[in-house]
Amino acid sequence: MKSLKERDQAVNWHPYTQMKTAAAAIGIVRGEGVFLYDEDGKRYIDAVSSWWVTLHGHAHPYIAQRVSEQLNTLEQVIFAGFTHEPAIQLSENLLAILPENQKRVFYSDNGSTAIEVALKMCLQYWNNKGQSRRKILAFKDAYHGDTFGAMSVSGRSVWTNPFEEQLFDVVFIDAPTTANLKEIQQQIDVIANEVGCFIYEPLVQGSAGMLMHDAESLSALMDYCRQRDILLIQDEVFTGFGRTGKLFAVDYLTAVPDLMCFSKGLTGGTLPMGITTCTAVIYQAFYSDDQHKALFHGHSFTANPLACSAALASLELLLLPTTQAAIERITQKHRVFAKSIAMHPKVEGVRQLGTILALNWKTEHLGSYFSEIRGKLYDFFLNNGVLLRPLGNVLYILPPYCIEDAELDEIYRLILQALEEL
Numbered sequence: 001m002k003s004l005k006e007r008d009q010a011v012n013w014h015p016y017t018q019m020k021t022a023a024a025a026i027g028i029v030r031g032e033g034v035f036l037y038d039e040d041g042k043r044y045i046d047a048v049s050s051w052w053v054t055l056h057g058h059a060h061p062y063i064a065q066r067v068s069e070q071l072n073t074l075e076q077v078i079f080a081g082f083t084h085e086p087a088i089q090l091s092e093n094l095l096a097i098l099p100e101n102q103k104r105v106f107y108s109d110n111g112s113t114a115i116e117v118a119l120k121m122c123l124q125y126w127n128n129k130g131q132s133r134r135k136i137l138a139f140k141d142a143y144h145g146d147t148f149g150a151m152s153v154s155g156r157s158v159w160t161n162p163f164e165e166q167l168f169d170v171v172f173i174d175a176p177t178t179a180n181l182k183e184i185q186q187q188i189d190v191i192a193n194e195v196g197c198f199i200y201e202p203l204v205q206g207s208a209g210m211l212m213h214d215a216e217s218l219s220a221l222m223d224y225c226r227q228r229d230i231l232l233i234q235d236e237v238f239t240g241f242g243r244t245g246k247l248f249a250v251d252y253l254t255a256v257p258d259l260m261c262f263s264k265g266l267t268g269g270t271l272p273m274g275i276t277t278c279t280a281v282i283y284q285a286f287y288s289d290d291q292h293k294a295l296f297h298g299h300s301f302t303a304n305p306l307a308c309s310a311a312l313a314s315l316e317l318l319l320l321p322t323t324q325a326a327i328e329r330i331t332q333k334h335r336v337f338a339k340s341i342a343m344h345p346k347v348e349g350v351r352q353l354g355t356i357l358a359l360n361w362k363t364e365h366l367g368s369y370f371s372e373i374r375g376k377l378y379d380f381f382l383n384n385g386v387l388l389r390p391l392g393n394v395l396y397i398l399p400p401y402c403i404e405d406a407e408l409d410e411i412y413r414l415i416l417q418a419l420e421e422l
Contacts, residue, residue, distance in 0.1 A: 031058025245354025
């Protein structure tokens with residue numbers, strides 16, 4: 001009988017993978033808690049939450065129960081002209097823990113499309129008001145997804161080069177610091193009347209290499225944009241649902257956005273779903289007797305009842321005191337380990353926020369996704385039973401909240417071992 005690896009190689013095309021040179025995909029047959037089990041019986045600690053989505057661990061029984069119950073009740077219904085209890089309840093529960101100005105929920109199916117929805121809302125908002133404000137601000141080195149709108153507001157790179165002529169123009173600015181804030185404000189002043197929105201990853205730019213900026217400077221930049229009627233899109237696809245140590249990155253800020261985007265941990269990693277929330281002011285710009293002012297956007301699986309049920313269960317688990325204590329425990333463990341390796345000769349730029357810990361491995365070509373050390377690190381950890389997926393020379397840990405101290409200590413131990421051997 002052929003293995004999963006062999007069968008996979010014959011039919012599948014994997015993301016972010018040069019299929020000719022990549023090793024065969026590892027066949028996973030089961031997940032439980034923080035662990036993944038392959039077809040040969042080997043166990044892996046999932047130290048990156050399977051691309052940052054698995055909040056509470058794999059095959060969580062409570063989420064599985066809730067999805068199963070919903071599956072036997074209502075699995076899908078068109079969300080145009082119809083609604084259902086899980087979608088209403090999820091919107092109510094989510095809005096209750098977001099900033100008070102967030103009043104409406106629009107459902108989609110992943111992080112990229114949550115971004116697309118937000119961009120379309122902002123551009124049509126100005127169009128509905130009879131104003132032409134087409135420019136968009138975004139951070140240099142941003143990453144907001146792989147669909148064309150999301151790519152357009154992401155930093156230009158090797159990923160976007162083949163599509164350069166199809167991407168719309170975006171004004172890219174540096175992430176704010178106390179040193180450069182005034183310069184960024186001056187840059188915005190020149191074009192402020194033409195700018196429709198500013199989209200940003202708050203506090204942590206994940207795919208750029210877990211780059212971090214401070215809450216005070218970001219809040220000041222947001223306030224500056226608001227004074228100039230520039231709408232604010234906060235991309236919490238990665239940072240939402242406890243990753244930064246608080247429920248949302250916005251909880252660190254003194255300013256609030258006009259729109260927010262969510263996915264990844266939204267359903268605890270169980271099912272695909274995206275959400276875009278917005279203020280009443282945004283919503284009212286579309287609320288009209290004029291049919292042409294409606295938001296013409298939708299997905300076949302908008303507000304899918306199964307995904308809504310998974311998200312409701314995941315949110316319940318997230319708000320439990322035991323989960324909040326686990327987040328704090330991981331945060332403290334990361335903080336201690338970060339301090340212990342900060343002065344290592346092979347390490348620089350150690351940074352940590354909540355359950356996110358990242359470090360730069362010193363190489364000749366810092367920041368390159370194709371750095372030779374990336375493959376060596378990936379293989380080293382896999383061979384030792386840990387799934388870590390470096391971003392070039394950036395090694396990071398982003399575990400499910402159910403991880404125990406013993407598994408964290410094993411990850412830390414292997415990092416120290418790698419520093420000595422590689």
